[in-house]
Amino acid sequence: MGFSTKNFKLPEQLDSCKAALREFVQTELDPLAIEMNRKRQWSEKLFPLMSEAGLLSLRLPKEYGGQGLTYSQYWPLLEEIAKSGGVCRGPAHGKNGMWEMIHDYGTEEQKKKYLSTWSGPSCPVFALTEPETGTGVDIKTTATKRGDYYILNGTKWLISAADIGEFFHVVCYTGDRSLGPKGISMILVDAKTPGMEIEDPGEFMGGRATAHHIVRFKDCKVPVKNLLGKEGQGLDIALKSFLDPSRLSIAISCLGPCQKMLELSVAFAKERITFGKPIAERQAVQMMLADMAVDIHALRTMIADCARRYDAGEKVATQISMCKLFGVETTRRVSDSALLIHGGIGTCSINMIEMLYRDVRELWFEEGTPTVQRTVIARDVLGKEIRSVGK
Numbered sequence: 001m002g003f004s005t006k007n008f009k010l011p012e013q014l015d016s017c018k019a020a021l022r023e024f025v026q027t028e029l030d031p032l033a034i035e036m037n038r039k040r041q042w043s044e045k046l047f048p049l050m051s052e053a054g055l056l057s058l059r060l061p062k063e064y065g066g067q068g069l070t071y072s073q074y075w076p077l078l079e080e081i082a083k084s085g086g087v088c089r090g091p092a093h094g095k096n097g098m099w100e101m102i103h104d105y106g107t108e109e110q111k112k113k114y115l116s117t118w119s120g121p122s123c124p125v126f127a128l129t130e131p132e133t134g135t136g137v138d139i140k141t142t143a144t145k146r147g148d149y150y151i152l153n154g155t156k157w158l159i160s161a162a163d164i165g166e167f168f169h170v171v172c173y174t175g176d177r178s179l180g181p182k183g184i185s186m187i188l189v190d191a192k193t194p195g196m197e198i199e200d201p202g203e204f205m206g207g208r209a210t211a212h213h214i215v216r217f218k219d220c221k222v223p224v225k226n227l228l229g230k231e232g233q234g235l236d237i238a239l240k241s242f243l244d245p246s247r248l249s250i251a252i253s254c255l256g257p258c259q260k261m262l263e264l265s266v267a268f269a270k271e272r273i274t275f276g277k278p279i280a281e282r283q284a285v286q287m288m289l290a291d292m293a294v295d296i297h298a299l300r301t302m303i304a305d306c307a308r309r310y311d312a313g314e315k316v317a318t319q320i321s322m323c324k325l326f327g328v329e330t331t332r333r334v335s336d337s338a339l340l341i342h343g344g345i346g347t348c349s350i351n352m353i354e355m356l357y358r359d360v361r362e363l364w365f366e367e368g369t370p371t372v373q374r375t376v377i378a379r380d381v382l383g384k385e386i387r388s389v390g391k
């Protein structure tokens with residue numbers, strides 16, 4: 001294996017690290033991602049490969065064996081990983097983001113149990129979304145306290161990696177539903193706890209080897225010591241320590257595949273000859289490539305600005321939503337143009353464009369739809385009070 005962040009003194013050597021990572025992505029991650037997509041089968045090689053290279057602990061603090069990168073140092077590396085598409089981007093995004101919830105709100109016992117092994121190939125899961133409601137205060141899952149245990153009941157769905165996950169961050173009501181956000185808590189549930197069932201809902205459009213499961217809790221007994229933070233803090237923990245910065249990661253996850261699709265389109269346009277000339281010499285194709293480059297440059301600039309301001313502790317909830325919104329809209333325009341430039345063969349799975357085109361559709365939903373992002377932005381534009389991002 002030719003790459004490890006351990007070979008680099010990050011962040012001093014970020015540029016050389018990014019170049020070496022690009023090579024690792026092309027030689028190690030791309031072939032595995034393509035094979036997993038083709039076979040539609042999860043590979044147990046992926047987590048160990050990425051963890052060995054240090055890619056699952058880039059933002060994890062050094063005291064827990066991570067690299068402790070700031071967002072400004074992290075995003076150029078996530079951009080490279082995301083060029084491999086959804087199956088590799090998902091683990092990097094999840095592992096480099098979810099640790100913050102236990103780090104910020106966990107007891108010493110929880111930190112020892114979950115964070116001391118975080119840099120390894122362990123797989124955490126985040127469970128908020130529900131089939132009958134949405135992703136906010138209208139959730140229905142409850143945890144009722146009985147002695148030293150909570151009894152969990154309810155159903156989650158679209159839960160990434162639930163089949164391979166070792167522990168779940170479950171967002172649920174511990175208090176009266178009339179309390180709204182103040183009744184919501186977060187409970188850590190170890191996989192295979194009796195009363196927990198995982199169901200495969202079927203194949204998804206993107207990241208073909210990955211799955212997003214239905215998770216049912218039926219009188220599932222969880223020790224009270226598994227409560228993260230205090231009762232009533234659940235939504236705050238989810239938003240401030242995971243979902244808000246994670247929206248920025250989704251924007252970065254849009255940037256990587258877009259840059260890759262531009263690179264593939266440029267190479268293809270130079271090679272593909274019709275009527276005696278490479279299509280790259282046709283003005284119509286040049287205009288598409290130019291528009292793709294403009295979108296990508298704008299997105300990269302927005303991300304860099306947001307990351308810098310997030311690291312400086314500024315309130316950037318609106319700007320992060322702008323990045324996520326612009327990111328998914330960029331994937332739509334760039335993936336359409338990339339497919340058109342490739343012609344019909346672009347829709348065949350021998351071509352990476354086909355995989356990336358499908359994969360980027362998932363990013364529309366993760367961490368909130370475009371409507372949710374527009375709502376956050378509109379509130380700010382209208383001068384209404386907005387939540388702060390950061391702690």
Ligand SMILES: Cc1cc2nc3c(=O)[nH]c(=O)nc-3n(C[C@H](O)[C@H](O)[C@H](O)COP(=O)(O)OP(=O)(O)OC[C@H]3O[C@@H](n4cnc5c(N)ncnc54)[C@H](O)[C@@H]3O)c2cc1C
Pocket residue numbers: 126127128129130133134135157158159160161212362365366367368369370371372
């Ligand atoms: C690939 C993938 C992985 C995911 N992984 C996870 C995971 O690991 N854990 C997890 O908890 N969730 C996960 N999700 C779920 C994701 O967070 C949700 O799909 C997303 O937040 C949208 O919620 P929803 O699907 O319930 O859509 P809905 O809330 O049902 O929305 C459907 C449509 O209605 C619109 N809408 C809904 N409410 C309103 C409103 N009040 N006003 C205006 N318009 C509205 C939405 O914008 C959308 O267009 C994943 C989703 C995908 C696709």
